[in-house]
Amino acid sequence: xxxxxxxxxxxxxxxxxxxxxxxxxxxxxxxxxxxxxxxxxxxxxxxxxxxxxxxxxxxxxxxxxxxxxxxxxxxxxxxxxxxxxxxxxxxxxxxxxxxxxxxxxxxxxxxxxxxxxxxxxxxxxxxxxxxxxxxxxxxxxxxxxxxxxxxxxxxxxxxxxxxxxxxxxxxxxxxxxxxxxxxxxxxxxxxxxxxxxxxxxxxxxxxxxxxxxxxxxxxxxxxxxxxxxxxxxxxxxxxxxxxxxxxxxxxxxxxxxxxxxxxxxxxxxxxxxxxxxxxxxxxxxxxxxxxxxxxxxxxxxxxxxxxxxxxxxxxxxxxxxxxxxxxxxxxxxxxxxxxxxxxxxxxxxxxxxxxxxxxxxxxxxxxxxxxxxxxxxxxxxxxxxxxxxxxxxx
Ligand code: TYD
Numbered sequence: 001x002x003x004x005x006x007x008x009x010x011x012x013x014x015x016x017x018x019x020x021x022x023x024x025x026x027x028x029x030x031x032x033x034x035x036x037x038x039x040x041x042x043x044x045x046x047x048x049x050x051x052x053x054x055x056x057x058x059x060x061x062x063x064x065x066x067x068x069x070x071x072x073x074x075x076x077x078x079x080x081x082x083x084x085x086x087x088x089x090x091x092x093x094x095x096x097x098x099x100x101x102x103x104x105x106x107x108x109x110x111x112x113x114x115x116x117x118x119x120x121x122x123x124x125x126x127x128x129x130x131x132x133x134x135x136x137x138x139x140x141x142x143x144x145x146x147x148x149x150x151x152x153x154x155x156x157x158x159x160x161x162x163x164x165x166x167x168x169x170x171x172x173x174x175x176x177x178x179x180x181x182x183x184x185x186x187x188x189x190x191x192x193x194x195x196x197x198x199x200x201x202x203x204x205x206x207x208x209x210x211x212x213x214x215x216x217x218x219x220x221x222x223x224x225x226x227x228x229x230x231x232x233x234x235x236x237x238x239x240x241x242x243x244x245x246x247x248x249x250x251x252x253x254x255x256x257x258x259x260x261x262x263x264x265x266x267x268x269x270x271x272x273x274x275x276x277x278x279x280x281x282x283x284x285x286x287x288x289x290x291x292x293x294x295x296x297x298x299x300x301x302x303x304x305x306x307x308x309x310x311x312x313x314x315x316x317x318x319x320x321x322x323x324x325x326x327x328x329x330x331x332x333x334x335x336x337x338x339x340x341x342x343x344x345x346x347x348x349x350x351x352x353x354x355x356x357x358x359x360x361x362x363x364x365x366x367x368x369x370x371x372x373x374x375x376x377x378x379x380x381x382x383x384x385x386x387x388x389x390x391x392x393x394x
Pocket of ligand 1: 063327
């Protein structure tokens, strides 16, 4: 049964960057639930996929060196460990991963047509469609079954998980492998990063919940890797139960044990998280208020969907944060969703006279700190809200 544990208030669509600030924007109530039968954590309100993933989707994986490296390393690993005959990616974005595979042995699935266009142009067979059983019917008419399906940060965006996994199961050949990676619920709860929740993230998965979903489809996890991407992610290696080629690695038992020890199977853990989230809001607001009282200039860095959750939950406006900087061309000169805070295209000179930077892209802290050595050397400071709001000393 779904049990309510946190209300993150009235939130706009997290990636809906508008050219003009409108006081009245479409908003919805962001409430979080824990299912004590399946251990699945989800948001209540489901926005139609077409409203979120269309020809204006701004996020491009290729804009981050961290993501480029993570995908390059993964491509080496996949080739060495599984040597797939045919590779299919669900949610291929702008092709940052698939470009490392031969064009004649791949299929890209990307519903956002602005992104699908990029892989199509490069010569990759791309279907600009949503992943579901209907698409798989079409694929099965045109192609053979596939021996490797990969999906990063996509399956958590799809409401109907039964359809997701039954369709994958149909397309995957018996000895095939499914690899999925998504933000880790354990890391999210540990870091009090309530900003992992927004309209696109219908679910935040744990190994416990993924294991439960897979059971229905005779699929099982045979290996798990902890990754640093997106503030802490899990990569699940999945096979059909009848495939005995891969032994179940001890990493699976280990992860499940850690999650149970932490209490990811108990409602009380989520209630505690809700209390810490409220504390985090109070502390962040008081930190920003005090800095403003002492005349400091604060800006934001990384106009992330996560930052949208923080700004709208904490009610942070341009009276605290002057503007956000972001490298994404499609976000430039637009406004943070729901807030009158402008996003400016990243330029080093926009950091002069800035005292503090709120790290919207805290998941790229390492990359950003290397890039902004000079700002730090000149006395500039970063603010983060994870695991609790504070000024970062390094
Ligand atoms: P992302 O990590 O995908 O967060 P979310 O899923 O919450 O939207 O987005 C990172 C954002 O940060 C993206 O808009 C690009 C931006 N960014 C910069 O502006 N400069 C940087 O150096 C890095 C690494 C990211």
